[in-house]
Amino acid sequence: MTPPSPLLVAVRTSLILVIALTIQLGFAPGLQVFGVQGDLLLLVAIAGGISAGPDRGAAIGFAAGLAYDLFLQTPFGLSALTYAIVAYLVGGLQDSVLRAAWWIPVLTATAASMLGVILYGVFGTVLGGDLIGLELVRVALIVGLLNTIAAPLVVKAMGWATGSTKHARARAVYR
């Protein structure tokens, strides 16, 4: 199977970003668990790292974060910075994640979601906020759990968008 062209990858990824943003803005605030909502854009960034590796994953994470930042009143660029780094780190684990059991990417998404929230809190605090504390850990845990529920679907969708099926990725590793 030939991999999709870069243009097609860009179009598909943009489509997923728009859908994720719509769900995050329109649905997530009304579906909170203990006052915390899932972070779908962070999950898209992580899935980008899993599917496309550190290089393209970081770019997808940056785009997801930037799109999210446009609708938040938090420092502009903070989500973009955090999501790009998280996607890059997850992308670094790509090979081991790709060829493992189905639940490994899901578990990776859970851990990376928690890491993303913690990193966001740390960067936010460096920029003058006061986010570090038990509340941050609580938010990270709940976001991790909520993102786990959506992870299989989002990882699959990003695999489709980036053309990174298991077979294609295996070929990429040996190329």
Place this chain on the structure above:
Amino acid sequence: MALSRRSGGRSRLTIALLVLTSLTLLTLDFRDAAIVQSARRTAGNVFSPLRGAAETVSEPFSNAWHGITSYGEVQDENDRLRRRIEELEGRPVLDEDAAQQLAELLEQQNLEWVGAIPTTAVRVLSGSPSNFSHTVDVSKGSRDGIKVGMPVVNGAGLVGKVVLVTRDRSTVQLLTDPDFAVGIRLLGTQVTGTARGQGKGEDLLADTNIEPDAADLPKPGASVTTSGVDRAAFPASIPIGKVRSIKESRGGLTIELEIRPMADTERLAFLTVLLWEPTP
């Protein structure tokens, strides 16, 4: 091997460039560059129809979810509201008299009375899409005369201020947001200060000009309103909350007040925007 090293080098270059770009954007935002607000406004306008549709579709699910997860709270709230209605039924005459007296007093001091400011009622469309900002989006925007900086209240008191306006919706920063600050006055005293948000569900924390050994320290339960002093960001006499506790500031030179807001920012349905702009 060489290929892998080259690919690793490219990845590091990519992430370095993205980090650099993010830091540039953060710097622009901290310098209040107009381009950031303009980008947010444009994105809000472009995305508004899609967002509105998603909110409409999600409303029944959201209500059902809220009913399931907060059934007990909703029932308690209903009981509390019934009792409150009974209490309030006899109050309008007294309130009218008090408002008249307050208006006269403020006029003598050359302060604007909040009751004389034109307003527009808005509906809360959605809460904050993030776990780290305390905002709500409301149903009117620049088309209805709403501008950035306008105060937002409900029947209980101050709720926040408008921070972003698009054509047909606005974003209101709630008074619990850690970036929110408001000049306060203790009702019936000359004690003033600045109160800041401490996060969702938390009290406001206000620094004051009172020394810890002052003879007449404020008591818990005292009412707090906006100060409305010259060039204030809010008009005078909007109720904010009640003093919950008093403590010494870190340096021990003044006292700080923990203020429980009157408005319940967790359950907002309809709000009022005061069409009042702070003096630049």
